[in-house]
């Protein structure tokens with residue numbers, strides 16, 4: 001197993017001072033930092049291997065095409081997709097969801113149809129459905145959660161009905177940390193013949209995902225949240241669904257033949273990748289996945305659960321802190337409030353101590369409303385964080401409490 | 407917390423805890439809301455105003471310490487002033503908080519507002535400090551809403 005100090009050294013950005021204090025980066029749910037292998041891979045590709053793909057017969061173009069295809073294959077293995085063709089590179093989790101809304105739901109939705117989501121969704125998994133539903137006179141229905149931030153599975157099941165044309169839910173909540181019982185939820189929906197999209201944006205960095213075991217129809221995530229470059233995301237879709245869907249955007253590379261009488265489209269993935277894609281991004285994502293595999297899930301779990309237990313215990317001892325989201329099964333996300341101090345003041349004060357956290361509604365305003373809050377402060381961890389960083393966060397929060405209560 | 411003395415000083419914390427003129431003023435002659443969609447700060451400025459003068463003002467804020475303190479301090483500076491005095495005050499405050507040049511603090515002139523000058527070092531938070539003043543401006547003009555976006 002890699003020593004902590006070695007892991008820290010893998011991430012150059014961690015070795016710096018912010019506001020005169022060593023950086024303590026606890027905003028990993030917003031984006032993760034990049035290991036040197038990813039930075040170097042991008043730099044190498046751009047310095048030595050850059051070319052457009054699928055177009056040239058020259059060496060660099062063929063080589064870039066191979067690298068891009070290898071990246072797709074690597075992602076397919078990473079989430080255990082059956083076929084490489086089931087992996088579509090897009091701009092991010094957000095675009096992947098929009099793609100499914102446009103290309104899958106557009107033809108399916110009739111007036112009064114429903115798309116079932118949950119109360120704990122990120123705006124990215126709410127708004128695209130509202131847009132497409134609105135165009136067809138259909139509705140987006142949220143399945144309720146408990147005060148602890150877990151799904152109420154009985155109510156969830158009763159909301160899936162013959163009008164439900166899609167279930168879309170978050171695998172792990174960015175605001176609460178809750179890991180949903182995804183396999184079970186898919187099974188319940190499939191029993192009623194309802195296709196399922198899972199928003200895996202916050203899950204992929206913390207646990208092994210197996211789309212065949214989950215049996216979901218679509219799975220989406222963003223590269224930047226798993227140590228890869230930004231501007232790249234992944235849509236997994238079952239092949240038989242993808243090849244029936246209408247293209248999302250038109251352009252080069254996605255066509256079979258083009259004439260002014262009409263155009264025929266290539267199968268997935270090219271069907272959905274119009275134009276020059278984010279080639280370097282895909283190659284960077286492969287480097288990130290290789291890095292994760294190198295560290296190993298076992299090490300990641302061990303380190304993250306140690307940090308999470310310590311954080312729960314330390315923050316739990318501060319009487320003024322109220323943890324928001326206390327599900328049994330969580331990714332290392334700690335959302336909390338302090339009655340006397342507003343989240344933005346907390347985050348500003350932490351920043352002066354070099355501690356980066358997020359404050360606000362976490363792009364989940366309906367969830368905040370459900371919980372009767374306007375905002376929370378969120379510390380989100382990764383395996384490269386240290387126990388000592390949690391201690392410093394804890395000390396800082398004690399000071400902040402005292403300051404605002406005085 | 408020496409490195410924070412610049413922003414989270416006692417004056418700010420006291421105004422945050424017990425804002426002056428913080429209860430809605432109903433009925434009033436003029437009223438405007440301020441909203442910062444980025445962080446969710448929400449406030450309402452209420453005025454009882456004649457043609458020439460603001461006789462009473464209140465600012466009811468749901469938000470961070472900076473926005474609450476700023477609104478509270480604002481009300482203490484505006485009460486009983488003429489409209490043209492207030493307009494001048496608004497301009498001075500904007501310069502104080504967002505002007506290109508580092509302001510010279512004159513406690514006699516700026517009063518508690520001087521404590522908010524520290525926000526200049528926190529660019530992400532300046533809008534929290536200016537929100538109440540934008541809403542005041544809207545209220546004077548008879549508009550109903552000010553946002554920072």
Ligand SMILES: Cc1ncc(COP(=O)(O)O)c(C=O)c1O
Nearest residue numbers: 092093094122124174199201222
């Ligand atoms: C749960 C969840 N879904 C979707 C997204 C959207 O990801 P992106 O902004 O990378 O498209 C995020 C990002 O914050 C997220 O946390």
